[in-house]
Amino acid sequence: MLTFIFYFFIAIVVVQLSYYLGVFGKFAFIKPQNITPKRIPVSVIVCAKNEEENVKKYIPLLAEQNYPDFEIVLIDDASSDETLEVFEEFEQQYPNVRLVKVKNNEAFWGNKKYALTLGIKASKKEYLLFTDANCYPTSKEWITSMTSQFTMNKTIVLGYGGYEKIERSLLNKIIRFETVFTAVQYFSWTKLGFPYMGVGRNLAYKKEEFFNVNGFIEHIQVRSGDDDLFINQAANKNNTTIAYTPESFTYSKPKETYKEWFQQKRRRVSTTQYYKSFDKIQLGLFFISQLFFFILVILLLAFQFQWIAVLAILATRYTVAWTVIGFSAGKLKENDLKIWFPIVEIALIFTQINIFITNIFSKPVYWK
Known part of the structure; x- marks a missing residue:
């Protein structure tokens, strides 16, 4: 035995x-990535629900991006705090901000995919770059770095969304390591020609990719997966690539208790049952x-x-x-x-x- x-x-x-x-x-063991700046039109899309404090800090960082042709589409998903009021102030302050106000819909109550769909339809640019309301780019070259990987064929770009470092915290190391290892997995499988997920904290694709698969309709009943389920459906070896230059990274604050992080991971894991076989x-x-x-x-x-x-x-x-x-x-x-x-x-x-x-x-x- x-x-x-x-x-x-x-x-x-x-x-x-x-x-x-x-x-x-x-x-x-991949070689360092080259950046060839492009001037393609980009809509940066941020969907927020009750994120008043985060959007105050992070939306100005998006507005300060060093890029010649971009708009910021701010989606307020029926927030009950002051998120909408903050967004309205940004709309007045920045000429390239477009505001989308989402009211609760009985058929799609609390469904982020519904809110994102409205934002995508309202966007005016050909390429879409997504991040979350609690995320911020590492540099003013974030849009440049992410869009530099687009080509005629590569119309989906998967980026890295990390978490801030907290000193002397084992939980923080576990969270960050899990995030790194997840990125290593989806980056590696993409290089092999089998892209299967991305993270909404840092993700870009051409708008036509969204409409080619009828948006989120095939998994609209799944409350999570606006990022990984969409990529699992739309991405393939021909249309997907990765961005891994440091300038392309985004970061956000990690959960500070195991319980909060555990709930976050439960939501992520629950979507894997809908992946391809x-x-x-x-x-x-x-x-x-x-x-x-x-x-x-x-x-x-x-x-x-x-x-x-x-x-x-x-x-x-x-x-x-x-x-x-x-x-x-x-x-x-x-x-x-x-x-x-x-x-x-x-x-x-x-x-x-x-x-x-x-x-x-x-x-x-x-x-x-």
């Missing part, structure tokens, strides 16, 4: 190494291989079965994984996360198991 477990362990490690070297290595399989296979890797290591070492070989395989796996994660984190300017890889990896595995079990028995809370 232990012999079978040992060979099963080897197979699991082969799967892990295939992912880290064959898939994630596509981003980890291949995407669900590749994500599921990687997670299962991670889980079994740790279970089998503990089991084999507990019985001291081929323990020298097990330790050698363990060291090989960590050397490869740590190298790939290290290079990837460096590209995303998250260098401080490298040394935390072994700890946060285990924390994330247990969190994913907890999310899976919790989502079976209750539904996550969505945009209200």
Whole structure:
């Protein structure tokens, strides 16, 4: 029996190494990205619901972007605070701000996709660049950097949306590492020709891509997924690329309690059931291989079965994984996360198991 477990362990490690070297290595070892500025017309779209304080701070940063032809479409999704009033002030202050006021619709009550659809239809530019109301760009060249990756064929650009660093916070390291690793996954699969998701904190596409798939209509009943489900549906190897220059990044404040972050992750995970079959399989296979890797290591070492070989395989796996994660984190300017890889990896595995079990028995809370 232990012999079978040992060979099963080897197979699991082969799967892990295939992912880290064959898939994630596509981003980890990629060359620095060149920026060729373009002058294409862009609508920056921000949808907000009860984000009064955030929009006061971050919308001016969007208005100050160094780009020749852009408008900012501010969507107030029936806020109950002063968000709409702040947006109206911006509309008066900045000539390139367009305001969309969304009233609650009985058929689409509290549905962010409905609000975004109205904003997209109201936009006047050919290309759309999305970020969230609680996000801000790292530089005045954000629009330039994201749009520089558009070509005649590449009409969807996936960007990186990170989280601010909080000193001496393990939760912050876990949140940021999970965000980095998610980006490594969707960047790498995109480079392989299998784009499957993006994040609404930093995402761009040509407006025609939205209408080619009838917008969000196929998953309008799913309360989340205005970013990842749309990309899963609309993106393919021919029309999708990535932007990973530091100037293209956005950042936002991370959750400060485990409970808040856990609820956020529950919403994200709940949408994966609507992904294409291949995407669900590749994500599921990687997670299962991670889980079994740790279970089998503990089991084999507990019985001291081929323990020298097990330790050698363990060291090989960590050397490869740590190298790939290290290079990837460096590209995303998250260098401080490298040394935390072994700890946060285990924390994330247990969190994913907890999310899976919790989502079976209750539904996550969505945009209200």
